[in-house]
Amino acid sequence: ILGRDSTPISAGTGKMKKKKKKSTKQKASKVSQILREEGVVKLDGILSASSAASLRQEILKRRDLxxxxxxxxxxxxxxxxxxxxDVLLKGDLNQRCDLLLPLKGWxxxxxxxxxxxxxxxxxxxTLIATLGGDDVTLYELSALISEPGSKRQPIHPDNPHQEHPPLLTAFIALQDITEEMGPTTFIPRSHTAQVHAKYNDVPAGRDELLRQSPSVVALLNAGDASLFDSRSLHCGGANRNTDGEGTTRVLLYMSFRNPRATEPIGNVGSIMPDIPRMTLKELRRKLAAAVQNGNPIDPFDDELEKKNSIRELHLAAEKGDALSQLQIGINCxxxxxxxxVNLTEAVRWFELxxxxxxxxxxxxxxxxxxxxxGL
Known part of the structure; x- marks a missing residue:
């Protein structure tokens, strides 16, 4: 929908001219509009192919362990x-799994x-434009792994219908996804109350609903993503390959909670229990700190980050910053x-x-x- 090779052009006087390149926010506004209408949208190249390949190898090593x-x-x-x-139709452990991914130390x-x-x-x-702010929270972080021979899932939504989208979910391909790998199939515009009513009325005929409805198949290049409303009907396809590590389909899987959707989610989410429900703003702050040159502290290790904050507070206080001195006094x-608790130290810092x-x-x-x- 927003292809990397589809730069728009317009007719000028005597020659073709490229339109002014759209800003990321303008693109996100267009993507958000499509997402709200269709329930699913494709994002091209949000992760480089080399980064996708590297992460895929690390995930497969973690899978083996x-x-x-x-x-x-x-x-x-x-x-x-x-x-x-839990992942729908996980069956045999060695066919389809939802592997939890840590943030701390990786x-x-x-x-x-x-x-x-x-x-x-x-x-x-796009998340901000669709859900109304950067206070959306990280709800899930895992890898969906479909091994050769895994069966197709039944068609399903991740969440029952409610007025507002409870989650926006991104499936990011960590390798090129072919038809034989079992790409995800989506039914566009299936995030509505009307389609959910039809889906709930015919539990025995849901595959027929898939056959009768127009659908799209997520044939993605490495680094591309499917971003979808969690109310949308979808299913993982059968991996028809027979063997070979390169034919295992690996998706980086993330979802974000909409704070304006107040009804229950209906599932606990695929995320490690030690990862806090941080906002998108906080996630981006920690990620920026994680790659900062010379930063010895892992910002996703809360204990280390707290200790680092204490060191910085002490340094400022010892240099004579009155507010830092006051804060240490209050903390003590x-x-x-x-x-x-150290009342003697509290008094000393209050005095300074x-x-x-x-x-x-x-x-x-x-x-x-x-x-x-403290006296």
Whole structure:
């Protein structure tokens, strides 16, 4: 729909002229309009082919480790859920799986997401334009893996119909997806109440609904994405290949929660439990920090980031910044912000800030003097 090789041209006087290149926000506005109408849209090249190939290899290595751990667990469900989420028609572990992906400590996924959300802003701006702001929250992060021989899923929506789209989901191809790999099939305009009513009325004939409805097949190049409303009807196809690592279909899978959709989602989401429900704005901030030259702190490691923040606060306070001195005093007094309660230290920092005329520090110091705390 917005192909990389389809630069629009218009007729001028005597020669063809290229139109002025649209900004990313203008493109995102157009994509958002299509997404709202059709329920699904294709985004070209939001991840480079080389980055997609590199991430794919890392994901397949993680898959192999996860398979080994599950096989050695003698059916322990807690081990399964450490690595995998439920995916419709997962069947045999070695055919179709939803592999959970960590953010903390994994440079490969951080670099790929930085490329998608910071270096290129098309997906970012489309999410903002469609859902109304950057307060949308990361709801899912995983890899959908379809091995050779995996069967086609039944047609389904990820969420029941509600007034507003509960999630927007991106499937990003980490290799070129051929028909034999079992690309995802979507039914455009199926995110409406009318289509859902028809879908719910004929549970035994849903495949017939797929056959009778116009559909689109996501034949993607590596780095392309299908972005869709989670109410849209879709299904993963059968991987008709018989063997070969290169014929395994791997999709990077992300979804974002719409804060304006207040009805229940209906599923817990495919995401590791230690990944917080951060906003798109916060995700982009952390990704920018993750690739910053010389940054020794993993911004997705909350404990390390807190300790780094404490160091920065101390450095500013020791250089004489009164607000930093006040903040350390408050943290020591209350035992907040990764500080232990230390009333003596609280008074010392209040005194330093108060000496610079900071009224709040003088007030806090007066409270300590009147109660004798920290003296």
């Amino acid at each position: 996860a398979y080994s751990a599950v096989s050695a667990s003698s059916g322990d469900d807690t081990v399964w859920r450490k690595y995998f989420a 440079r490969g996924i951080q670099l790929a997401l930085h490329e998608i959300f910071v270096s290129s802003n098309l997906l970012t701006n 007094y209350l035992g907040e912000g990764h500080f232990d 800030a108060a000496a610079q005329g900071l009224a709040q520090a003088q007030l806090n110091l007066g409270v300590c003097y009147s109660t004798g705390e």
